[in-house]
Amino acid sequence: MHIPDGFIDAPVAAGAAVVAAIGVGVCLRGARRTLDDRTAPLAGLVAVFVFAAQMINFPVGAGTSGHLVGAALAVILVGPYAGVLALTVVLAVQALIFADGGLTALGLNVLNLALIAGLVAWFVFRGVVRVAGTGKPGIVAGAWLAGLLSVGGAALGFVAEFALGGTAPVSLAAVGGAMVSVHVVIGAIEGVITALVVWSVATVRPDLVVGLRAPAVASSERQAVAA
Template sequence: MHVPDGFFDVPVSVGAGVFAAAGVAVCLRGARRELDDRTAPMAGLVAAFIFAVQMLNFPVAAGTSGHLLGGALAAILVGPYTAVLCVAVVLLVQGFFFADGGLTALGVNISLMAIVTTVVGWAVFRTVTRAAPGSRRAVVAGSFVAALVSVPAAALVFTALFWLGGTAPIEVSSVAVAMGGVHLLIGLGEGLITAVTVSSVLAVRPDLVYGARGLARRLVLRTADGEVEVGEQEPAPVRAGLRPVLVGGALVAVLLAGFVSFYASSAPDGLEKVAADKGLSANAGPHHLEDAPLAGYGVKGVDDQRLSNGLAGVAGVGLTVVAGGAVFYAVRRRRRHQDRAIA
């Protein structure tokens, strides 16, 4: 759902930019409470993983594909404030290095893909997990439902923005039906990817899943009178091995972006398909950085398509880690300064 330049008029583009900037500012402040010894190292990895998985378009209907948006997944893994920053970093890297998503539409894209998906996804996740507190199944189920709902929610907000300032003379009802239908199907794929990812991390290090931190196991003593619960088992210490998780996750991201992405669906994604069918792209303009070395997720000058895509994917993972790491390090450092001042 990377919106290109020209889909919206100037007032909507500027308004979305102001909203996105304000949202990111709030999240920079809120992330100070989330970026502790567990989430801080994970945040850069989550951003890189989202970048990599967004390269893996999966087929959802005849001639249409979809890809992960990632807001719900990031919120569950590292917290909602940090999640907005993760997805925003991905969108900035994609926009400025890969010419994916218009620069004048950057505010729209951050609003839709970072803020809306995270806020909606986290709210749905918390609602589901509160129905069965302390249950891993509820966390996995909540992850699926949260991701599923977050995608059509973003499509609905896109439709509202188009109603306010779309540049193509298309009936809003037609846009709503088309966007809602295809993005509901994409949401199913997003829900599956999110649930599998969260379940995998839960199986290895449940303490690294922000949304599952209340799942400490009960300690049970067996006595002559039966089993008695006596308290909660502490999660694995942070120092018990973050490095293997980070290295393993980074290798997975590199593998997905550098190799598996070559086999992704080449069909247009949901927004591209709707834009082509309904005429939304009539006023879309070329990307301002379409001649960038990595534009189009390929390396200029490398003729072998497989190698070009692979190198671009690996470069994207690296750029995302560096950009995200810089942001999260700065926020984490700010929190440490505040903690020292209070102490």
């Protein structure tokens, strides 16, 4: 569910676009540093994967089904830089090719669903894995919590934008309460599916899961690239 044109007023949308552009710029530099010239093909294929994952319907029961947001999944699997870039490109494609999310609201959607959701998920997962270890309990709990809080973070981002530039005279408490309660449910399901997928990748190819790499290894790799 992406914000359409005109839902948040123009100054706030413009401000969000500036913040989103800065954040994506930081991720571009980070991705160049860690992935070098592999950035484009790898982030591109990850973007395709996220796009495909969002199209898969998970039956919830009673004839309804939901789909992944995918932010937590992307950053846990490929790291925050490539993950955020892939999510950004997916949002751009959805706005440009599927008219899903307004063209003038792209900054808002990138801020909420790529940057906020992605960064929250990354730090939550890393934090849990550091405390609980990289065994099954740590991975599953970390991925579940990352999925839950990434959706919650995106929803809170929306509430903040609505408070600053909402075009509807609705009490903020009502919007905030409704958004949080709905997204706790959505986030819990997102977390379960994220945990199941991350665990299945971690059992087959643990080397691919960037979220499980030791920070020391990552920084020595960076030094090697810089040298």
